[in-house]
Amino acid sequence: MKPSPRTILWTLTSAAVLALTPACGDDDPPESSCGEPLYGGDATDEAWRALVDAEGRPVDSTQAVTLSLPATGTTYATSDAPPRWTWTSPLASALPRPGASSPFTPPGARDAGRSVLARLGEWVLPTAHAHLPPFTGDIYYVKVSVPGRECPVEMLTSNLEWQLDAATWDLLKAHPAQDLRIQVVSAYLLQNRITEGPYQLATPVTFRIQGAP
Template sequence: MNMRHLSTACVAALALATSACETGNTPDCGEPLYAGRSTDEAWRALVDVKQRPLDASRAVNLLSPSPGEVYPAEATPPTWEWTLPLQGSLHRPGPGMLALEPAPRPSRSLGAWLGGLLLPTAHAHLPPYTGDLYWVEISAGGECPVAQVVTSELSWQLDAATWAELGKHTGKDLTVQVMSAYLVQNRVTEGPYRLAEPRTFRRSAP
């Protein structure tokens, strides 16, 4: 085997080993739902810090679901709410730093759309996110959550599809964990903070 082939083999082996390690530490559970002004780039910033040690010092105050709450089988999708800790919100941008809101994607003309079919172009990323961000995960005890959302809001109105998914686990304990952080230009500058104990709830069987 010459040096060129040896180098290629080593690089491939290293890539496989690295991939295996990363897969073992952070399983690919798919992307969450997005709500408010959240973006996928901002979510990936949360993914990067998720493995940090638990810090509940400034975790949110989860108002609903209440501890041990049991939802009747016929219940409609609820709205869950939380508040920031009593000592105040996470750090705000300093002077001269503006929180940038994602701008709507520009519409394209018919000619541009037809041209894109022949010469596809990459979509521009949304502006970097600055502000409080919350990652809510619902778990049934498995390695991956059964439902999750990343939002900039202090509430989550569960949609019908998510509520139906939770209905597949009726009679079992489900848990809600909320991870919060403050981001500046898609970089976590405060947090992450998590509930010391995930909140447990159930859905009744029909």
């Protein structure tokens, strides 16, 4: 007896849902008492997970970024507007950025990779596929250590800058006349997998926020 179109559709839908269910659980970000960082540019939680998973690797500073702003010893006033921090990176110049023609980023690499079943599952249950396309490119994990605060202030971005928002700046200004330290971890990712790095500053950059006299 030939199955009806409704039976075929139900079978395909069930298979899609079963295929997606374990995958979504595996892609969840790692548990952290500090929570996720802020995100900038094209950065994603899965790119963050790749960097977190690599935190146990030996420290390598050979291709670390050069922090342009702030420089060590920079002092801000609490009355200053939220600053823009910038850096240069050997990864940005030596390796192709997303969209460029190269062996690292084949045409359509960011859009490829979702199977027919995954697409079908998204059509049936749109919320079942919540993650963004895999990230390819240079990525930067900026961490600001604040004295007396367990968790650093963190930003993950694909940009070569971080324009601080007012809320983040207010948080940092709540610790005047103390040394704050910036560490930047960088890496090149291909489809959420690290192919270069991670690298980090040999010595974190120290700056201070000075309150009103």
